[in-house]
Amino acid sequence: MPLQTPPLRGLHDERGAKFTEFGGWDMPVEFDSIRTEHAAVREAVGIFDVSHMGQIHVTGPDATELMQRLTTNDVARLAVGDSQYAAITDEDGVIIDDTVVYRLPDETAEGASDEAGGEPTYLFVPNAGTDESTHERWITYRNEWGLEATVDNRTDEYAMFAVQGPDAAELVDEATAESITELDRFEAQYATVDGVDCWIARTGYTGEDGFELIVPWSEAEHVWSLFDCQPCGLGARDTLRIEAGLLLAGQDFDRESDPRTPYEAGIGFTVALETEFVGRDALERVREEGVEEKLVGFQLIDRGVPRHGYDITNTDSRVIGTVTSGTMSPSLEQPIGLGYVPVEYAEPGTTLQVVVRGQSKKARVETTPFIDTV
Numbered sequence: 001m002p003l004q005t006p007p008l009r010g011l012h013d014e015r016g017a018k019f020t021e022f023g024g025w026d027m028p029v030e031f032d033s034i035r036t037e038h039a040a041v042r043e044a045v046g047i048f049d050v051s052h053m054g055q056i057h058v059t060g061p062d063a064t065e066l067m068q069r070l071t072t073n074d075v076a077r078l079a080v081g082d083s084q085y086a087a088i089t090d091e092d093g094v095i096i097d098d099t100v101v102y103r104l105p106d107e108t109a110e111g112a113s114d115e116a117g118g119e120p121t122y123l124f125v126p127n128a129g130t131d132e133s134t135h136e137r138w139i140t141y142r143n144e145w146g147l148e149a150t151v152d153n154r155t156d157e158y159a160m161f162a163v164q165g166p167d168a169a170e171l172v173d174e175a176t177a178e179s180i181t182e183l184d185r186f187e188a189q190y191a192t193v194d195g196v197d198c199w200i201a202r203t204g205y206t207g208e209d210g211f212e213l214i215v216p217w218s219e220a221e222h223v224w225s226l227f228d229c230q231p232c233g234l235g236a237r238d239t240l241r242i243e244a245g246l247l248l249a250g251q252d253f254d255r256e257s258d259p260r261t262p263y264e265a266g267i268g269f270t271v272a273l274e275t276e277f278v279g280r281d282a283l284e285r286v287r288e289e290g291v292e293e294k295l296v297g298f299q300l301i302d303r304g305v306p307r308h309g310y311d312i313t314n315t316d317s318r319v320i321g322t323v324t325s326g327t328m329s330p331s332l333e334q335p336i337g338l339g340y341v342p343v344e345y346a347e348p349g350t351t352l353q354v355v356v357r358g359q360s361k362k363a364r365v366e367t368t369p370f371i372d373t374v
Helices: 009-014 034-043 063-070 131-145 168-175 217-225 234-243 280-289
Strands: 018-022 025-030 046-049 056-059 083-089 095-108 118-125 150-153 158-164 188-193 196-201 210-216 230-232 293-300 311-313 319-329 334-342 351-356 359-366
Touching (some): 034 230, 034 234, 131 150, 158 168, 158 217, 168 210, 196 217, 234 319, 234 334, 293 351, 319 351, 334 351, 334 359
Antiparallel strands (some): 018 025, 056 118, 083 095, 158 210, 188 196, 293 359, 311 319, 311 351, 319 334, 351 359
16 A cells, blocks of 8 residues: 655645655654754644544544544533544444544524524544554444444644744744634634634643644645744654653553553543443443553663563563553753553652663663653
């Protein structure tokens, strides 16, 4: 299968970006260096092309019920302009994906007058390469439950950019005709950027303040060019999110190779058990009984860099877990990582070992995020 390409593939190539395959997409992994890009986001501002993320649009009389029954959080609490982080789980409560759900302005039904009022409308963002399967899941359950909602996969209609860092608010506000500085975290609005209508949310994946812009595909190059700041690739995006203790689908959880519930993965706060959703009953049992393993952050004390798949052992060298994510933290200049361990080893300060290239390296469990975040 040929790789999908973001609308700015040619522009990134001209800028000298290096590329990598991610989720079936050909994406820039770095433009200058991961350290340079990482530092720009922590100290000033950087911009990421994240057009590989999915865009699923849901509207209609039963849109709220459909979203409520297929995501773990309480969608009914969202007012227009609100968003929330949620998990998508199977009947066993295992995470299929994580996502952000946006409540868009209500849409007027086709053929209805404006006076009739609008229908609830949502946009949610599944991870790269999962948009088609997620779209099919929504359609299948909609039909099974007999709900009235339109579900459209609009991934190839929109680009998505993330402007992140302490100076992000000033930079984005300068570019928009309407002020966006009053938006709180996880709030969003439509705003025009040099005449282009964009959905702008105060969300991100770096641990810093910032905004994500959903832009018409045809206007992507124009909008991107308006932001005079450091372009950043997926390499810096990874080091930034690990420092912030944020999950990466397919690495920190995987339904097939490493099935995990939200409670194991440390995102139990996304589970609204007072609502009805696929996997709810299983997750209620998990909460009542507790988990046997938890995702923890750790820092290597000895020299070395932890990587995905490395063994975690106790001090007697017995394998007790696996590294899911790891890096040399550019901000801390220390090797850090995430991994699942039995709950008795999950307390911050606990001494562990990570097997790096056949050698045991001393590690210590740390509270995440590893850095101060917004």
